[in-house]
Amino acid sequence: xxxxxxxxxxPLIDPFARSIDYLRVSVTDRCDFRxxxxxxxxxxxLPKAELLSLEELDRLSSAFISLGVKKLRITGGEPLVRxxxxxxxxxxxxxxxxxxxxxxTLTTNGSQLAKYAQDLADCGVKRINVSLDTLDDAxxxxxxxxxxxxxxxxxxxxxxTAGLSIKINAVALKGTNDxxxxxxxxxxxxxxxxxxxxxxxxxxxMGEENRLDQYWPLSDVRAELARRWTLTDIAxxxxxxxxxxxxxETGGRIGFITPLTHNFCESCNRVRLTCTxxxxxxxxxxxxxxxxxxxxxNPDNAPLxxxxxxxxxxxxxxxxxxxxxxxxxxxxxxxxxxxxx
Ligand code: SAM
Numbered sequence: 001x002x003x004x005x006x007x008x009x010x011p012l013i014d015p016f017a018r019s020i021d022y023l024r025v026s027v028t029d030r031c032d033f034r035x036x037x038x039x040x041x042x043x044x045x046l047p048k049a050e051l052l053s054l055e056e057l058d059r060l061s062s063a064f065i066s067l068g069v070k071k072l073r074i075t076g077g078e079p080l081v082r083x084x085x086x087x088x089x090x091x092x093x094x095x096x097x098x099x100x101x102x103x104x105t106l107t108t109n110g111s112q113l114a115k116y117a118q119d120l121a122d123c124g125v126k127r128i129n130v131s132l133d134t135l136d137d138a139x140x141x142x143x144x145x146x147x148x149x150x151x152x153x154x155x156x157x158x159x160x161t162a163g164l165s166i167k168i169n170a171v172a173l174k175g176t177n178d179x180x181x182x183x184x185x186x187x188x189x190x191x192x193x194x195x196x197x198x199x200x201x202x203x204x205x206m207g208e209e210n211r212l213d214q215y216w217p218l219s220d221v222r223a224e225l226a227r228r229w230t231l232t233d234i235a236x237x238x239x240x241x242x243x244x245x246x247x248x249e250t251g252g253r254i255g256f257i258t259p260l261t262h263n264f265c266e267s268c269n270r271v272r273l274t275c276t277x278x279x280x281x282x283x284x285x286x287x288x289x290x291x292x293x294x295x296x297x298n299p300d301n302a303p304l305x306x307x308x309x310x311x312x313x314x315x316x317x318x319x320x321x322x323x324x325x326x327x328x329x330x331x332x333x334x335x336x337x338x339x340x341x
Contacts, residue, residue, distance in 0.1 A: 011068035012308070014281075014315040021070040022270035025061055027052075027085060028077040029275055033109050034145040035133075037171060037200050037214060041145060052277050054084055056295055058091040060277065063304050065095050070102040077275065080112035089123040096124040107131065107169070111147060113155025121162040129196075130156060131169045134177045135187060143176060160191075167194040167255075174216035181221060182228050189250025196242060196255035197221050218256045225254070237264060241283070259283070265318030271311075279311050284319025 012020040028051070034041050052060065061072060072092060079085060095101035106120070107129040120128070132152060134140050140149035159166055168188055170177065177184075181197070188195040199218045222245075225231060230248035241264060242255040272280045277292025289311035294304050 012064075012312045014312050016266075016315070016317050018267065018269060018315070019068070020269055020271055020312055020315070021068055022073070023061065023064045023069045023071070024073045024075055024270060024272045025057065026075050026077065026273065026275045027057060027079045027088065028082040030081055031076060031078040031109070032081050032111055033078065033147045035143055035171075036145065037143075037173070046276065050276050052275060052292060052295075054082075054088050054091075056277070056292070057088055059301075060273065060291060060295060060304070061092060062095065063301055063308060064273075065100050066301075067305060067308060072101060072104050074104075074106040076107075078109050078111065079106050080108055080116055086116065086119050086123070089120060089125070093123040103127075105129070108155075109144070109147065110152040110155040110159075114151070114158045117155065117158040117162040117164060121164055125164065127165040127167065128159060129167045129169050130159070131171075132156075133170045133173060134180055135183055136180065139176060139180075143173070166191075167196060169196050169198055169257075171198045171200050172216045172218060172221045173200060173214045175213060178216060178224075181225060185225065185229060185247060185250065185252070185254065189247060189252040192252070194253045194255065196257055198257045199259060201259050218258055222256060237267060240264065240268075240270070268315075268318075271315070279308070281311060281315040282319045285316055287314055287316070289314075 014020055030045050031039065033039075034043070061069075065072075074089070076082070082088075089104070092101065092104050096104055104123065104125050105127050106125065108131070110130045110132065113128075113130070130152070133143050137149045140147060140152075156166065168184070170181075170184060172178070172181070184195060187193075197218055200214050200216065202215070222231070229250075231245040231254070232248065234244050234246050234253070236244040236253070240257075241259055242257045244253055244255045246253055268282075272283075273291070274280070274288075277290065277295060278288040279291050280288050289307060291304065291307055291311075294307040298304060
């Protein structure tokens with residue numbers, strides 16, 4: 001075997017013997033919503049030159065797939081507002097067709113699904129996560145500021161029609177959707193959607209919002225759910241930060257994501273790539289690798305493979321997040337792109 005072949009053929013294994021086969025790719029920092037817990041209403045987004053082009057995203061994602069990544073989750077910002085994004089999905093579908101990639105999926109706010117659900121299904125996407133915190137039109141407006149509930153519902157219907165499986169991700173917000181969680185369980189149960197509650201993280205530039213007012217521990221969410229539903233723990237470990245229960249009455253599943261706890265670090269199989277080509281090896285740690293610089297400096301992929309391997313060799317055993325640190329706007333997307341988001 002030549003050195004070049006060895007570089008592509010050996011799978012990515014980190015220092016703790018974890019096989020890294022899951023890459024989350026943020027394709028944009030932009031979003032058409034301004035969710036109060038995530039972004040301020042006035043955002044400064046990155047200049048285009050900072051972003052990886054669609055061709056660069058293809059090259060970088062394909063490099064990871066050559067190194068054994070089997071699952072790609074596309075996120076953002078809002079991935080479906082990236083201009084020309086279907087070109088990228090089409091490019092990734094070739095890896096599904098070859099068998100190199102097992103799953104291509106995305107996390108979306110649903111606003112563009114009416115337009116793209118069928119195209120996504122045609123590219124081989126089978127499951128998507130739709131972020132939806134409420135079923136109430138007025139609350140939806142209050143949370144997303146710029147979103148339209150009916151547009152998201154049309155998107156969800158289009159996704160169902162296209163045959164996509166849907167998981168709803170809802171951030172648990174005290175004083176906002178706390179009165180609705182039973183309705184959401186019932187709705188998801190009826191529609192055959194899985195549902196995951198995400199604990200709100202005290203991060204991002206939330207402008208005038210008071211983050212402490214919104215915080216609702218998932219232990220309390222679960223206790224409230226247990227008053228009406230029969231919940232049984234299930235041993236579903238996706239390597240991510242969620243714990244799951246089965247709802248006897250609906251047959252559906254509910255996940256609970258406490259983004260910054262240490263759940264399952266020992267089986268963590270994922271790394272995250274930002275839209276500027278920085279690779280983050282762990283949710284709670286700041287260490288990153290600048291893959292864009294390597295990509296742009298080298299038309300040949302060998303240095304890129306080496307840079308990816310070097311980065312994986314620095315993946316820490318677990319994370320140790322300090323809640324007291326304040327993050328700047330834009331950080332949220334980076335962090336949430338690791339979780340259900
Ligand atoms: N735009 C896409 C979407 O809406 O799913 C992908 C990016 S969005 C940042 C990913 C997820 O992060 C969404 O489910 C969103 O609700 C969640 N999120 C954003 N800010 C959060 C926060 N402060 N705490 C918890 N979840 C948050």
